[in-house]
Amino acid sequence: MRGVMIDLPDASRRRLVAGLSGIVLVAGSAGAALAAKKEPKAPPPPPEKKVGAIEELMRQHGVLRRVLLVYRQSAAQLRGGGKLDPKLLRQAAQLFRDFGENFHERMLEQAYVFPTLRKAESPAAALDNTLVTQHDRGREITEYIRTVTGKGTTGDAEVMARALESYVVMYANHAAREDTIVFPAWREALADKQLREMGETFEDIRNRQFGKDGFEATVKTVAAVEEALGYADLAQFTAPAPPRG
Secondary structure (H helix, E strand, O other): OOOOOOOOOHHHHHHHHHHHHHHHHHHHHHHHHHHHHHOOOOOOOOOOOOOOHHHHHHHHHHHHHHHHHHHHHHHHHHHOOOOOOHHHHHHHHHHHHHHHHHHHHHHHHHHHHHHHHHHOOOHHHHHHHHHHHHHHHHHHHHHHHHHHHOOOOOOOHHHHHHHHHHHHHHHHHHHHHHHHHHHHHHHHHOOHHHHHHHHHHHHHHHHHHHOOOHHHHHHHHHHHHHHHHOOOOHHHHOOOOOOOO
């Protein structure tokens, strides 16, 4: 049987083609709508929360305090005759050099915080000279730790323990004054807009130095050192109950 060819007038042919095209479009639209219902688009990620300048400075102190807790535990271990991997101690000291001394102290505090206090003639500016002196002394201690451990040893146990403990005591007092006197005074010396801009400036500097996730990566590095040295479990530092009666 042969197929029958139907000869349609041009106008009818155009209407038929247009009708078929409309059916295809409608079917396609319906299919797309159905697919859209079946596969809803994932919601956009929430906007990243900005970290203010004061919070940025204080959370950096938190990282550095964790390094100093490693120092304190290491000093006790050395005094007790225990073995300590010098590579891990050197890693902690290098982190303090890069994140604490080069970035936090020199690029933020000494470049922005202290000059603002001096310009505003804030009473807190009276601490600046002592704070900078302690920054410099800290660099000397860090260099000692890096030099000794770079030779694959912790050196004389008592000498190293004293160096570690002296840094811990100095920085505990240093950071406490900054958190409770210097940073609040700096905030008061700046307008709200200036403080927001400082937060953005600090973030830009941190990203240039360590990458966008630099803070998180630094925290992970500290945690890895704590884990390797056996200091990661927070529960082990829970104080014993006091004596009764």
